[in-house]
Amino acid sequence: MSALSDELKAFNRNRLPEMAKLKYEAMTENAFRFFRGTCHLFYQRLSGVKGFPRSPLTWICGDLHLENFGSYKGNNKLVYFDLNDFDEAVLAPAIWEVIRLVTSIFIAFDALDIDQGQAQSIASLFVNTYAATLLTGKAVSIDPRTSKGILNEFLKKAEKSTYREVLEKRTENKGSKVVLSLKHERHFKLKKALKSQLEEHITQWIRKSNDGPYNYKVKDAVFRLAGTGSIGVKRYLILLKSTNVKEKYLIVDMKQSFPSSLEPYLKAGQPNWPNQAERIIAVQKRMQNVYPSLLSTTEFRGEDYVIQELQPVKDTLEFKMIKDRYRDIYQVVDDMAVLTSSAQLRSGGMNGSAITDELKEFASRVGAWRQPVLDYALNYAAEVKADYKEFVKEFGDKVYDNQYHMSNTVEVD
Incomplete structure (x- = not known):
């Protein structure tokens, strides 16, 4: 049994053992699904990196990736597109959120067989737009009235859901x-x-x-x-x-x-x-x-x-449906970058998070941290692919089977 399987078992020990097999099975689908199920590994490794560019503290959702944006109906009955998962939300370096999203681009594009040259361009786009939006100092939101292109079609369809x-x-x-x-x-x-x-x-x-x-x-x-x-x-x-x-x-x-x-x-x-529930909704209310x-x-x-x-309009935009439409991907990721920086600006100055001027100063130095972010994300994407390969092999060897019945408590029939 490898150190990887030991780590995954230890992290999942407080989850329902009846459902553990289903989680591990889901993670065998592809490297991107594995990445989504191993958020703790990402930060374990990132936090140990020495000499990485510093960034101000902000509120982050913590598990930002391409499928953690989506449509939903706000409490004002209007439909929005925004970050939509805050289970991991904490006060942390702003750059951590950026690195996780950029890493997800490299992994997801590879899983979808999208050219890695395009992945590099889209990753650079995200970083540049993120920094440019911080420099404006103004948080924005995206709804059917302000959205463009494929996202506008997506939100207008969501509006009609019943x-x-x-x-x-x-x-x-x-x-x-x-x-x-x-x-x-x-x-x-x-x-x-x-x-x-x-x-x-x-x-x-x-x-x-x-x-x-x-x-x-x-x-x-x-x-x-x-x-x-x-x-x-x-x-x-x-x-x-x-x-x-x-x-x-x-x-x-x-x-x-x-x-x-x-x-x-x-x-x-x-x-x-x-x-913990109060943490999740408090940060969600700050960032959305x-x-x-x-x-x-x-x-x-x-x-x-x-x-x-549970809403009729809550949905994620599936990149596999637009993987051959580069301009649509460009527009969607550009919007995601705007929303990421907007969430940090919107929640700025709360409980120790950076104020707008600090975020703008950080963005003005993008030339100093853009390449380290891209390099780290690309290298970590390669680590994920190697981890995924090892995980799939061990799953097939039934290494994880002995975790399925850890408890006598059965939540479901």
């Missing part, structure tokens, strides 16, 4: 009742006792929380599988039905919160958050221009969770 589409995908009729469908490949049946406790908990959340939806009652609940890095985290979908409007339903996502995987490698002091509907936290069975509405 809740009926979500219900058609996620629910089924069981006699006279509407329930969450267990035919959906990412839904799993909950044990009776857990389901009962969960439904009662959400009933109380609706009654008592200022963030909960009014005039709804709980109708059903399932375990949900989603993402890559978060497979194995406790995550539930709860179906709610309006008590005022006939046949009106709402689906709520409830996701367990863990400490950020960056935490062991941070030198900057962090705020004293009440819990408008945050999603029903975004809140709760404690269930002594564990912290983030709650938000």
